[in-house]
Amino acid sequence: MAGAGGGGNDVQWCFSQVKGAIDDDVAEADIISTVEFNHSGELLATGDKGGRVVIFQQDTENKSQPQCRSEYNVYSTFQSHEPEFDYLKSLEIEEKINKIRWLPQKNAAQFLLSTNDKTIKLWKISERDKRPEGYNLKEEDGRCRDSTTITTLRVPVFRPMDLMVEASPRRVFANAHTYHINSISVNSDNETYLSADDLRINLWHLEITDRSFNIVDIKPANMEELTEVITAAEFHPHQCNTFVYSSSKGTIRMCDMRASALCDKHSKLFEEPEDPSNRSFFSEIISSISDVKFSHSGRYMMTRDYLSVKIWDLNMENRPVETYQVHEYLRSKLCSLYENDCIFDKFECCWNGNDSVVMTGSYNNFFRMLDRTQRRDVTLEASRESSKPRQVLKPRRVCAGGKRKKDEISVDSLDFNKKILHTAWHPQENIIAVATTNNLYIFQEKVN
Amino acid sequence: MEYKVEAHRIMSISLGKIYNSRVQRGGIKLHKNLLVSLVLRSARQVYLSDYYSGVCLNTQHVEAKEWELMDSNQEKPLTPAPEESLSPSTDCNQNPVVPEDPEVQHTSQAVEDSTDLHSVYSKHQAEEESSSEDSTTDVSLTSSPVTCESQCEAKGAEVSSSDCEADANPATVTEGNSQQPPKAHSCSNRKRTAEKTASNDSPVKRTKVTSSNSSEEEAEEMDTGNVSNLITIFGSSFSGLLTKESSEPEAETEDSDSGSGQICCDQMLKNLNPWSTAIVAF
Numbered sequence: 001m002a003g004a005g006g007g008g009n010d011v012q013w014c015f016s017q018v019k020g021a022i023d024d025d026v027a028e029a030d031i032i033s034t035v036e037f038n039h040s041g042e043l044l045a046t047g048d049k050g051g052r053v054v055i056f057q058q059d060t061e062n063k064s065q066p067q068c069r070s071e072y073n074v075y076s077t078f079q080s081h082e083p084e085f086d087y088l089k090s091l092e093i094e095e096k097i098n099k100i101r102w103l104p105q106k107n108a109a110q111f112l113l114s115t116n117d118k119t120i121k122l123w124k125i126s127e128r129d130k131r132p133e134g135y136n137l138k139e140e141d142g143r144c145r146d147s148t149t150i151t152t153l154r155v156p157v158f159r160p161m162d163l164m165v166e167a168s169p170r171r172v173f174a175n176a177h178t179y180h181i182n183s184i185s186v187n188s189d190n191e192t193y194l195s196a197d198d199l200r201i202n203l204w205h206l207e208i209t210d211r212s213f214n215i216v217d218i219k220p221a222n223m224e225e226l227t228e229v230i231t232a233a234e235f236h237p238h239q240c241n242t243f244v245y246s247s248s249k250g251t252i253r254m255c256d257m258r259a260s261a262l263c264d265k266h267s268k269l270f271e272e273p274e275d276p277s278n279r280s281f282f283s284e285i286i287s288s289i290s291d292v293k294f295s296h297s298g299r300y301m302m303t304r305d306y307l308s309v310k311i312w313d314l315n316m317e318n319r320p321v322e323t324y325q326v327h328e329y330l331r332s333k334l335c336s337l338y339e340n341d342c343i344f345d346k347f348e349c350c351w352n353g354n355d356s357v358v359m360t361g362s363y364n365n366f367f368r369m370l371d372r373t374q375r376r377d378v379t380l381e382a383s384r385e386s387s388k389p390r391q392v393l394k395p396r397r398v399c400a401g402g403k404r405k406k407d408e409i410s411v412d413s414l415d416f417n418k419k420i421l422h423t424a425w426h427p428q429e430n431i432i433a434v435a436t437t438n439n440l441y442i443f444q445e446k447v448n
Numbered sequence: 449m450e451y452k453v454e455a456h457r458i459m460s461i462s463l464g465k466i467y468n469s470r471v472q473r474g475g476i477k478l479h480k481n482l483l484v485s486l487v488l489r490s491a492r493q494v495y496l497s498d499y500y501s502g503v504c505l506n507t508q509h510v511e512a513k514e515w516e517l518m519d520s521n522q523e524k525p526l527t528p529a530p531e532e533s534l535s536p537s538t539d540c541n542q543n544p545v546v547p548e549d550p551e552v553q554h555t556s557q558a559v560e561d562s563t564d565l566h567s568v569y570s571k572h573q574a575e576e577e578s579s580s581e582d583s584t585t586d587v588s589l590t591s592s593p594v595t596c597e598s599q600c601e602a603k604g605a606e607v608s609s610s611d612c613e614a615d616a617n618p619a620t621v622t623e624g625n626s627q628q629p630p631k632a633h634s635c636s637n638r639k640r641t642a643e644k645t646a647s648n649d650s651p652v653k654r655t656k657v658t659s660s661n662s663s664e665e666e667a668e669e670m671d672t673g674n675v676s677n678l679i680t681i682f683g684s685s686f687s688g689l690l691t692k693e694s695s696e697p698e699a700e701t702e703d704s705d706s707g708s709g710q711i712c713c714d715q716m717l718k719n720l721n722p723w724s725t726a727i728v729a730f
Contacts, residue, residue, distance in 0.1 A: 288479075
């Protein structure tokens with residue numbers, strides 16, 4: 001497979017696989033809520049609204065031959081979270097998986113963190129391909145042997161069996177968040193991780209479940225004075241003392257945990273002055289940052305707000321170094337999008353392996369690839385119609401107004417129920433996972 | 449005028465969202481409600497901006513003080529039957545109402561027009577006094593059903609329709625039926641005050657909104673499930689936004705306008721005390 005180099009527009013993307021039901025009637029529990037590759041890219045995890053986690057594994061048998069495409073097949077499925085009820089507050093706690101984050105692999109087993117609104121769980125996914133056979137005192141099916149028939153002594157031996165993948169919850173980190181958890185991020189020290197809700201960020205140790213440290217608290221003494229909430233948080237990929245969190249006001253704060261125990265005082269504040277010409281009723285909503293991601297290099301970070309993607313240089317706080325419009329044609333439709341709640345959609349974004357291309361989702365099952373090096377962008381679509389094996393994806397264009405050219409789709413024809421909120425890029429290869437409402441599309445780079 | 453219709457529509461939609469957020473699964477989402485309240489505030493400002501051209505610092509100052517005063521007055525008594533108040537019918541008149549803090553109403557209107565401030569206040573006060581004792585005043589609103597709707601929403605069972613109407617009247621003399629925004633706002637202000645005393649942490653149900661998001665509070669008040677939580681929610685009057693608008697700290701005492709405000713506050717106090725006790729206990 002080709003490496004992660006090359007611009008997004010030099011790469012031609014082909015359909016590889018689609019996972020999920022074809023049925024148009026989407027069961028709410030099947031709605032995909034998070035997608036994440038592990039650090040090697042061999043495993044791809046998805047979480048859904050029903051609290052389930054499905055892990056796909058890349059078929060590596062044919063990887064050596066460039067002609068063959070590796071496929072992702074179901075590796076493990078388990079119920080991570082169940083709906084709960086908070087009796088004290090008379091509130092139901094949704095089982096929807098908000099985020100999944102993989103831990104770097106240390107041994108044969110894989111570990112991931114999955115979280116719903118209130119509880120984070122550490123899952124161990126391990127393989128079992130051998131089982132002991134030949135017990136002296138019991139049959140293979142577990143029944144006890146009649147002791148009178150036992151005349152010899154035999155010792156059980158391990159024999160191969162069909163591969164079984166087991167997922168077991170190893171830690172449950174609960175009761176630390178009053179508000180809804182929106183982010184988790186594993187630290188580069190591989191010992192700690194952070195979890196962020198609307199007003200607080202907590203630091204955990206992976207081994208300790210009964211304690212967490214509050215490192216950011218923006219809850220005002222008087223809740224009436226609340227003006228912004230935390231929307232996302234992430235640890236720096238290399239500096240274990242550094243993390244950032246974004247706010248609903250469009251600002252990003254970088255904090256250094258060495259400075260003090262409570263990092264309410266930021267070490268850097270990234271904020272771009274608002275363009276007064278774009279002011280409207282909904283300016284505040286569309287400036288709210290829905291996702292923040294460090295680049296793999298650790299030099300940049302990317303933020304996603306409703307209409308744009310911004311790349312920030314960590315050394316420059318007053319403005320982003322790059323700004324890309326995702327779907328600027330929606331700016332005139334903000335009122336309608338407010339009415340149908342689409343304006344509150346939280347789009348995520350992701351980097352490719354070498355930080356040259358970023359990707360984010362849009363409506364009508366469109367997703368955007370933004371090439372930073374070549375300053376080009378392309379809009380692609382994840383649809384069943386373009387799902388023939390190895391079919392090359394054709395760039396799509398949206399006509400904002402005026403005359404609609406052939407092959408263009410007008411803004412009013414966009415299906416706002418078909419939204420791509422979650423995307424993931426393989427850390428090394430040009431393989432992307434794009435989640436529509438209840439389907440997971442996997443696209444790969446075209447190999448000639 | 450179109451923008452007023454637009455602003456009005458946005459406010460209605462926002463109130464609806466706040467109300468719906470309380471019944472959705474998973475509890476109230478703080479982030480979304482905060483954003484909705486920001487929109488509500490912006491829409492309200494636009495809506496009111498036509499009444500009083502030129503925002504006066506004094507007005508804002510007075511408003512800030514009003515809110516402060518209301519905060520000290522604690523919550524309004526919550527009356528069950530939130531659903532009624534939300535229904536976009538003219539039931540708002542039927543809802544048992546507690547004389548809302550007239551200051552709120554004054555405030556919302558006063559924000560925009562300092563010159564009319566005194567007249568507005570005195571008018572409200574007069575009307576307030578006449579109707580304050582009547583908790584179930586069946587005031588026939590002069591405003592349209594839409595106004596009633598917003599009013600109901602904003603006030604839940606707490607706002608006296610008379611207050612709303614009174615509030616609306618001076619403000620909408622030239623506007624006809626578009627009374628909603630001021631009423632809604634005034635209602636929300638009152639609720640916020642009520643909730644403010646309940647500092648108890650009900651984060652899930654709390655909607656953080658600027659002061660102008662009283663409607664949220666009211667929407668939350670509609671929830672019969674947890675009165676205490678509602679009180680908390682409403683009590684948080686999101687003075688942060690208010691503070692942003694006006695530079696005056698909220699703790700300032702009122703100026704000359706406080707006279708009428710004070711009387712209104714006193715009237716409110718009578719009704720709020722039982723609830724405030726409950727809230728504090730909570």
